[in-house]
Amino acid sequence: xxxxxxxxxxxxxxxxxxxxxxxxxxxxxxxxxxxxxxxxxxxxxxxxxxxxxxxxxxxxxxxxxxxxxxxxxxxxxxxxxxxxxxxxxxxxxxxxxxxxxxxxxxxxxxxxxxxxxxxxxxxxxxxxxxxxxxxxxxxxxxxxxxxxxxxxxxxxxxxxxxxxxxxxxxxxxxxxxxxxxxxxxxxxxxxxxxxxxxxxxxxxxxxxxxxxxxxxxxxxxxxxxxxxxxxxxxxxxxxxxxxxx
Amino acid sequence: xxxxxxxxxxxxxxxxxxxxxxxxxxxxxxxxxxxxxxxxxxxxxxxxxxxxxxxxxxxxxxxxxxxxxxxxxxxxxxxxxxxxxxxxxxxxxxxxxxxxxxxxxxxxxxxxxxxxxxxxxxxxxxxxxxxxxxxxxxxxxxxxxxxxxxxxxxxxxxxxxxxxxxxxxxxxxxxxxxxxxxxxxxxxxxxxxxxxxxxxxxxxxxxxxxxxxxxxxxxxxxxxxxxxxxxxxxxxxxxxxxxxxxxxxxxxxxx
Numbered sequence: 468x469x470x471x472x473x474x475x476x477x478x479x480x481x482x483x484x485x486x487x488x489x490x491x492x493x494x495x496x497x498x499x500x501x502x503x504x505x506x507x508x509x510x511x512x513x514x515x516x517x518x519x520x521x522x523x524x525x526x527x528x529x530x531x532x533x534x535x536x537x538x539x540x541x542x543x544x545x546x547x548x549x550x551x552x553x554x555x556x557x558x559x560x561x562x563x564x565x566x567x568x569x570x571x572x573x574x575x576x577x578x579x580x581x582x583x584x585x586x587x588x589x590x591x592x593x594x595x596x597x598x599x600x601x602x603x604x605x606x607x608x609x610x611x612x613x614x615x616x617x618x619x620x621x622x623x624x625x626x627x628x629x630x631x632x633x634x635x636x637x638x639x640x641x642x643x644x645x646x647x648x649x650x651x652x653x654x655x656x657x658x659x660x661x662x663x664x665x666x667x668x669x670x671x672x673x674x675x676x677x678x679x680x681x682x683x684x685x686x687x688x689x690x691x692x693x694x695x696x697x698x699x700x701x702x703x704x705x706x707x708x709x710x711x712x
Numbered sequence: 713x714x715x716x717x718x719x720x721x722x723x724x725x726x727x728x729x730x731x732x733x734x735x736x737x738x739x740x741x742x743x744x745x746x747x748x749x750x751x752x753x754x755x756x757x758x759x760x761x762x763x764x765x766x767x768x769x770x771x772x773x774x775x776x777x778x779x780x781x782x783x784x785x786x787x788x789x790x791x792x793x794x795x796x797x798x799x800x801x802x803x804x805x806x807x808x809x810x811x812x813x814x815x816x817x818x819x820x821x822x823x824x825x826x827x828x829x830x831x832x833x834x835x836x837x838x839x840x841x842x843x844x845x846x847x848x849x850x851x852x853x854x855x856x857x858x859x860x861x862x863x864x865x866x867x868x869x870x871x872x873x874x875x876x877x878x879x880x881x882x883x884x885x886x887x888x889x890x891x892x893x894x895x896x897x898x899x900x901x902x903x904x905x906x907x908x909x910x911x912x913x914x915x916x917x918x919x920x921x922x923x924x925x926x927x928x929x930x931x932x933x934x935x936x937x938x939x940x941x942x943x944x945x946x947x948x949x950x951x952x953x954x955x956x957x958x959x960x961x962x963x964x965x966x967x
Contacts, residue, residue: 548851559844561844561866572861
């Protein structure tokens, strides 16, 4: 996989509240260019919301987001999101379009590619995730694992500088998880900058460069995988790890 | 036996039916189709606008759609047809010189249809999972493009059966246009049948008109069922086996 221009990503002192519910309470996160940061933590800790604030699907109340060192909060959010690919827990493929159309849609409409060029490019992406032969099929006829690989191809087709994965394997049957994780590991190895919200502790430990543990809307601990998993310093991380491992 | 014969003559006087057939075919049928089709098309377009307004983030737009829908869905069709048909007649005459209430009939039917169709579209659009809009926005599409390319097409697909039902209702409601008084050449199926029935004192022409309605509505009813089944079980297609497990991902997925 050729990832030409992956960038670094920084979230600074990010705050977000829904009414009286303070979901993010001053989050700092830095992901070096070409590295993978995994974000772990209990349900409701604000991990998924953090991703949505970083690509401005939700605007933060306070704080800053920097892509390659430059603040992007004043940019057009639609253009920002074209630079950040996102993969969802529920795949969210467009069910009324074929696999090929799912991948080619943004290329045609946003990159303004001619139809044949967009199709060619989409087929190349599908080939990379091993699903070129399913190009003409509707997503509903694919397994969960295949759908998630198509979703990854759809995000990669836009040539993003950063990739977000929001519990990308949580909705998959156990036997399908491996294929998707392998694909994500390949991406990481190819030098893509990635933020991976995950419950897959094995992936977090083996693939990511840094691990961030969130709880209650704050970063409780963060560091290299070895430090987080083998030497947790806070009781909260300690009890979380003993619950999930 | 007399009673049966009498009923037979009242409802199934073949000669009376055959006599009215040409008029039903050349006058009534085309007019019913024009009324239903025109108001169906206008109602669909206006209904879509109302649905988009109804889910808009702009409060004023939402309220306008709400009030419109409540009024035109809440009133009996015949009341709207009379008010529009008779009330706006002079205005139309001043504007165009036409004394025909026919366009006003189409307008009244369109107003009613758009209120119902607007609600049908709105419920369909709102039934599309939030993740669809989110995924589209995450790719970099604007709210507007996301609605246009991703959300609305899915919403409309889901409510196609309800939409066809609304067209069936329109075909039947077009008969109410007779209230506003149409010249002979503008009469729709019901009016043609009803006039003949009044003239002869025999209801058979009305039965004949009824058969024409059924010719129009029954195929549509079956179309609804067909679409409904198709939407539920999908096109006949082999469900792909879960081949992730067997298929070596590495081959294709290598970086």
